[in-house]
Amino acid sequence: MIIKVLGTGCPNCLKLEASARIAAKELGLEAEIVKVTKIEEITAYGIMRTPGLVVDEKVVSYGKVLNPTEVKVLLEKVSAPGRLSGV
Amino acid sequence: MNLFVWINDVFLKMTWLYDSVGTVLGWFGLTHDSVLGAVLHFFLYDTIKIFILLSVLIFTVSTIQSYFPPERSRRILGRFKGIWGNLIGALLGTITPFCSCSSIPLFIGFTSAGLPIGVTFSFLISSPLVDLASILLLASVFNWKIALAYVVVGVLLAVFSGTIISKLHLEDQVASFAFNKPAFELDEETLTRKQRVSFAVDAVKDIVRKVWLYVLIGVGLGALIHNVVPEPLITGLLGQDKWYSVPLATLVGVPLYADIFGTLPIAEALVAKGAGIGTALSFLMGVTALSLPSMVLLSKVVKPKLLTIFAVIVTIGIMVIGFLFNAFGLGLL
Numbered sequence: 001m002i003i004k005v006l007g008t009g010c011p012n013c014l015k016l017e018a019s020a021r022i023a024a025k026e027l028g029l030e031a032e033i034v035k036v037t038k039i040e041e042i043t044a045y046g047i048m049r050t051p052g053l054v055v056d057e058k059v060v061s062y063g064k065v066l067n068p069t070e071v072k073v074l075l076e077k078v079s080a081p082g083r084l085s086g087v
Numbered sequence: 088m089n090l091f092v093w094i095n096d097v098f099l100k101m102t103w104l105y106d107s108v109g110t111v112l113g114w115f116g117l118t119h120d121s122v123l124g125a126v127l128h129f130f131l132y133d134t135i136k137i138f139i140l141l142s143v144l145i146f147t148v149s150t151i152q153s154y155f156p157p158e159r160s161r162r163i164l165g166r167f168k169g170i171w172g173n174l175i176g177a178l179l180g181t182i183t184p185f186c187s188c189s190s191i192p193l194f195i196g197f198t199s200a201g202l203p204i205g206v207t208f209s210f211l212i213s214s215p216l217v218d219l220a221s222i223l224l225l226a227s228v229f230n231w232k233i234a235l236a237y238v239v240v241g242v243l244l245a246v247f248s249g250t251i252i253s254k255l256h257l258e259d260q261v262a263s264f265a266f267n268k269p270a271f272e273l274d275e276e277t278l279t280r281k282q283r284v285s286f287a288v289d290a291v292k293d294i295v296r297k298v299w300l301y302v303l304i305g306v307g308l309g310a311l312i313h314n315v316v317p318e319p320l321i322t323g324l325l326g327q328d329k330w331y332s333v334p335l336a337t338l339v340g341v342p343l344y345a346d347i348f349g350t351l352p353i354a355e356a357l358v359a360k361g362a363g364i365g366t367a368l369s370f371l372m373g374v375t376a377l378s379l380p381s382m383v384l385l386s387k388v389v390k391p392k393l394l395t396i397f398a399v400i401v402t403i404g405i406m407v408i409g410f411l412f413n414a415f416g417l418g419l420l
Contacts, residue, residue: 008191039191039387040264048157048196063156065289 006052013051023071099227129310144220149290172206177245180213205253213245260393301349309352327363333409340373365412
């Protein structure tokens with residue numbers, strides 16, 4: 001799983017990145033966390049409010065500084081179908 | 088006393104707070120006879136008042152704003168052509184929430200959706216300049232006539248500047264990637280009432296954290312101007328009969344970065360000491376509408392020529408507004 005945090009480096013983006021790290025760790029996910037700071041790349045995802053959170057190239061949240069629990073909910077939602085098909 | 092005046096005095100001007108701060112200071116022997124007493128009175132009353140108003144206002148305003156995310160504003164704006172686009176853009180700018188660190192994604196989000204750059208500029212100018220909270224704050228510090236006049240000229244400035252930028256056809260002055268269609272379509276999210284409340288609570292926390300220092304500095308400077316700086320100095324430099332007062336206030340205000348909550352106490356004190364109302368408004372608009380940090384941000388997508396045109400048009404507009412208020416605005420005070 002690749003988790004991208006979109007943001008030009010404002011304090012809110014750093015907070016979201018920290019939340020994402022904690023959430024991935026607590027869920028025991030093999031996730032690579034990538035920071036996207038280039039404005040061209042950020043806007044290519046179509047978001048108008050930073051920070052944005054992208055999981056496996058899908059925008060799951062934007063304009064919100066999520067806490068670790070909120071990120072966990074989103075990650076579980078995204079990764080749930082994968083787990084089922086793996087069974 | 089009619090009901091409107093009573094509501095205005097109790098909730099906006101908070102005359103009870105003014106009196107109680109005076110009473111408490113009186114217990115310590117700090118009356119208006121001493122400079123320290125007068126400075127402290129202004130400082131404590133204004134600080135407490137601004138933080139109360141700030142919290143209540145931001146909460147209310149953010150709840151309204153949660154119905155107008157930029158994604159929705161962009162969709163609404165797509166329906167309007169010509170000057171109507173600029174007008175609606177300026178009006179939406181007053182209610183759409185966005186933090187200054189999002190101004191670039193927002194700019195690109197608008198242009199990539201095919202909105203004219205002039206409309207985007209109308210939005211970007213009115214957004215920091217006129218917001219719902221600032222209207223109530225102006226009504227508290229000055230009065231309702233000034234607050235409404237401020238809103239009208241603020242929106243006109245945004246419409247007018249955006250229209251000129253449209254007419255100049257400066258699309259080549261915007262970084263080309265801003266016109267790329269995004270690779271992803273996002274769903275517009277709908278919020279529950281609970282999410283709106285938590286959005287509003289977060290906004291209050293966020294804004295208080297961001298502005299408290301500016302408010303303290305602003306009120307501190309205001310208190311000094313109010314009670315220490317000699318009146319002839321203010322009237323001599325910034326009096327409404329001095330033609331140079333408006334350009335001076337504008338040019339001092341433009342590079343500064345602060346928001347309206349920190350700037351208003353300074354404007355309030357300047358007017359109380361004899362500065363022209365137009366001069367004070369020019370300062371206020373200069374500080375909020377343009378600043379060095381926001382220009383640096385914008386320069387990432389806008390080339391120097393357009394950036395300069397933008398800054399020059401807005402600066403001239405602010406000066407014109409200042410001159411008009413000094414010439415005709417006395418009746419409003």
